[in-house]
Amino acid sequence: MNTEETNALRETVISVLKTVYDPEIPLDIWTLHLIYGVEVDTEGNVKIIMTVTAPNCPVAETLPAEVRTKVEAIMGVRKVDVELTFDPVWSIDMLSDEVKADLGLDGDYNYSAADFLY
Numbered sequence: 001m002n003t004e005e006t007n008a009l010r011e012t013v014i015s016v017l018k019t020v021y022d023p024e025i026p027l028d029i030w031t032l033h034l035i036y037g038v039e040v041d042t043e044g045n046v047k048i049i050m051t052v053t054a055p056n057c058p059v060a061e062t063l064p065a066e067v068r069t070k071v072e073a074i075m076g077v078r079k080v081d082v083e084l085t086f087d088p089v090w091s092i093d094m095l096s097d098e099v100k101a102d103l104g105l106d107g108d109y110n111y112s113a114a115d116f117l118y
Contacts, residue, residue: 001042001076009076010040013048016070023059025103029067033094036085044078046071051090060084 001009017038018030029035029050037049048067052060064082071080092105 001044005076006040006042009044009046009074010038012074013038013040013046013071013077016074017048017067020063020066020070022053022063025053027099027103029063031099032090034063034090044076045081046077046079047081047083049083049085051085053090055086055089 014030017035018028020029021027022029022032022034025032032053034052035048035050037047039047048071050064050067052063057063064084068080068082071077071082092100095103095105
């Protein structure tokens with residue numbers, strides 16, 4: 001696979017990630033910035049580094065599995081490695097101002113990610 005094909009496959013992976021939604025927040029995981037990295041090599045292997053909104057999030061096991069399943073279904077993808085990380089810990093500050101406004105989080109509420117831990 002050449003560089004152009006690899007880049008196109010990466011964009012397809014990102015498009016598919018935009019179809020995976022957080023069950024508690026009505027946004028896709030790409031928009032929520034739960035995806036920290038997407039790498040595609042010339043063999044079609046994909047590595048995704050992601051997080052969830054809190055370490056004890058109820059979907060900490062199922063969301064990465066859903067990501068893996070959906071990305072594995074893409075033509076040209078050979079192998080998918082999904083790594084779940086909490087470094088850095090996700091926070092509302094990672095959202096764009098536009099998304100914060102859409103969710104009603106555009107004020108200064110002095111919240112941190114720890115305030116939302118289960």
